[in-house]
Amino acid sequence: MLDITFIKENPQLVIDSMNNKGENNAQLVQQLIDKDEQWRQLVHKIDLLRAKSNKLAKQIGALMASGKKEEAQAIIQETSKSKDEVKKLEDKLNVIAEERTSLLLRIPNVAHPSVPIGHSEEDNQVYGTWGSPDTQSWLKPHWDILERCGWLDFERGVKVTGGGFPFYIGPLAQLQRTLIHFFIDEANKAGYIEMQAPYFINEDSARGTGQIPDKEDMMYEIPRDAFFAIPTAEVPVTNFHRDEILSEEQLPIRYVCHTPCWRREAGSYGKDVRGLNRLHQFDKVELVHFVKPEESYATLELLRVHVESLLQKLGLAYQTLLMCTGDMGFTQTKKYDLEVWSPGQQRWLEVSSCSNFEAFQARRMQLRYRKGEKETEMVHTLNGSGLALPRVLSAIVETYQTENGRVRVPDILKKYIDREYL
């Protein structure tokens, strides 16, 4: 959610920004400004009425206390009349306030000036590359390798739960556990505080990070208890500080948190779903930052560099994309995607996206910090995956496969898995 004052002062900027993000709805801004004006006038009117009746109520109290019952009765007569009017206006205000908020929630975050303007993924900029994509023709996709080894079992996953819920078996399970361990260790070294979070969240949390309204279809729901299964650790970890006023000394705060993630992925069945490419449940190590506004863009670079270092240490070729306005998403001001090379599929796979939200999430969550003596200011939030496990697993299996069908252990992981082959 953007700051309404900012929108009113910069309507054209917001409209341009919406266009750049592919949300061509210029009227929305004007509707919001009009609605806000209505809201303000009504608030003012109601405040005046309430001030009047508060005053009268106090007079009544005073009269009752001094035993002047009849005089009190007279005022009660008078004030009961305006009561209905206030009630009517309050109902109206509730409606308008709700409309105002829902308009406000439909306005996307404004992209940072450094973000390329574009409509689709074609317009994303390749920000950097590392390593060289292996394009030899004998390289097999991970599902071939894993199936033959018996390390990944989709069929029993279907039997036990459904599609997209595989079992990882033996060495592959060990590799995944090891990677999680490695990622968290690296984050710890970089100053992140390790955290374990709930796997279910309530509605307020889903609203806080913007999963609802509109994106509830991405989440699994437990209606009996009014919970959602987390689609990413971002939700519980960012909401950890919801409705708080942090002290300036606390910032920056950096958390690392491993969780499974559940996504319904409704309507996304297609050619990209083979093997570990797209699942309903997958593990991810998430990095979350809470920082002062003036630090958030430097922090985004810090985050990107950290995540890139993980891929470098694993020896996986990757490219970093600076996402264009049209491919960036509703809530971000700037976003990098990291894509690892999949030699067996001859394509790039997204394994992380690192985003700055500025105050967009914080404003929703009422997450502030104390600036100086009295003033409060919204915190800036950022997050990035560090990293999403299944696609890293496939990249490792495909990158480290040998011609006789084995998989070597990456050197960096040998302190955890003390052998040459998985």
Add this chain to the structure above:
RNA sequence: GGAGAGUUGGCAGAGUGGUCGAAUGCGGCGGUCUUGAAAACCGUUGAGGCGCAAGUCUCCGGGGGUUCGAAUCCCUCACUCUCCGCCA
């Protein structure tokens, strides 16, 4: 799951219908005193909305109701604690 008790400002804790946004204590901040510090004493100290301002409104777990007036009464939901049961 059953029975009971609670939910008030950063914390502790009063307040059961009328100047209560809220006593008091602790903590925080400022000051006096002191070579400095502690102690003591004095002052100050919740968040948010509207408004150029004066000012005004809202918030005592969430939502709804009764009343001229609600932290205080009623309904409802959530959460916390205690006891019992069950359990990794």
